[in-house]
Amino acid sequence: MLEREVLSWEALKGGASLGPIKQRLESKTNKDLSDDQVVKALDALAAKELLEKSGNEWRLSEPDRDELSLYPLLIKRLQSKNVLAWLGVQEDSCVLQDTSAIAGSEGRYSRPDITLAAIRAWKYDPKRTLEVYSFEVKNRKGSNVPAVYEALAHGRFVNHPYLVIPRTKLDIENSELIRKTCEREGVGLIFFDLRAATIDPGFDITNLSFEVEAERRPTNPRTIEDFLDARLETSAKTTLVRIARGTKE
Incomplete structure (x- = not known):
């Protein structure tokens, strides 16, 4: 559920830090979420190469190979x-x-x-x-x-x-x-x-x-x-x- 909401957020093409992402997910799910819950979802997407982290910002990405x-x-x-x-x-x-x-x-x-x-x-x-x-x-x-x-x-x-x-x-x-x-x-x-x-x-x-x-x-x-x-x-x-x-x- 959280992963799907992250991928559907167009603003993440340009990148966002943990705070705004957490606020977005809480708004969409109507639930209070811990930082650990959000980071777990972000890490899962990063493992699939659908998200990348640069500094303190996360950004949507897609897998690529040579x-x-x-x-x-x-x-x-x-x-x-x-x-x-x-x-x-x-x-x-x-x-x-x-x-x-x-x-x-x-x-x-x-x-x-x-x-x-x-x-x-x-x-x-x-x-x-x-x-x-x-x-x-x-x-x-x-x-x-x-x-x-x-x-x-x-x-x-x-x-x-x-x-x-x-x-x-x-x-x-x-x-x-x-x-x-x-x-x-x-x-x-x-x-x-x-x-x-x-x-x-x-x-x-x-x-x-x-x-x-x-x-x-x-x-x-x-x-x-x-x-x-x-x-x-x-x-x-x-x-x-x-x-x-x-x-x-």
């Missing part, structure tokens, strides 16, 4: 049947890989964090088609409008560029600006919940949602193949060739 540590869990979530189905991709007809560490002469604007390549087969069309998706991952600190254009640049090499960022309750204005920029530029946008956890790796990623669908780019097939040759591991390329040929081995 971008590199987000990749493994995000890859796991992106490989789920629900996410692949939303993209129109079959689980057994695609490869997905962390491509963030594979450098190129063009720098980060040609190096998506995660790449998904899928072979699509149609009911009546005998031809198979290759569709490539890029996912530019940002943590809270890196979630801004320039990140949209970083994802947009990947559209030179893929068909469907996406930006993937944490959902926020504290900076709605920034989220809406990012969303509008994605819509204007045809960049896909995926939100996810990032929460602290006591189990390894100390956080969890849940509730992926597609906020904006990427506009398909008619990228030159040769450009796409060159990109995949440069970015994918040998095993992933071998698997993709096998899928494209429709063979089991």
Whole structure:
């Protein structure tokens, strides 16, 4: 009860000391509260990284992690049947890989964090088609409008560029600006919940949602193949060739 009231107090975005917080909680609960009761609630929220203390003031916050540590869990979530189905991709007809560490002469604007390549087969069309998706991952600190254009640049090499960022309750204005920029530029946008956890790796990623669908780019097939040759591991390329040929081995 006390934790919920603390999180709902908008003024805490700017910070407040124990006294005003205690007065607020007593007013909302119609109860006399001890300092220890209030501090216990504040400490519980701080353990969840939903509150931070600086000097004598407490301030609302949200968990964050460095971008590199987000990749493994995000890859796991992106490989789920629900996410692949939303993209129109079959689980057994695609490869997905962390491509963030594979450098190129063009720098980060040609190096998506995660790449998904899928072979699509149609009911009546005998031809198979290759569709490539890029996912530019940002943590809270890196979630801004320039990140949209970083994802947009990947559209030179893929068909469907996406930006993937944490959902926020504290900076709605920034989220809406990012969303509008994605819509204007045809960049896909995926939100996810990032929460602290006591189990390894100390956080969890849940509730992926597609906020904006990427506009398909008619990228030159040769450009796409060159990109995949440069970015994918040998095993992933071998698997993709096998899928494209429709063979089991």
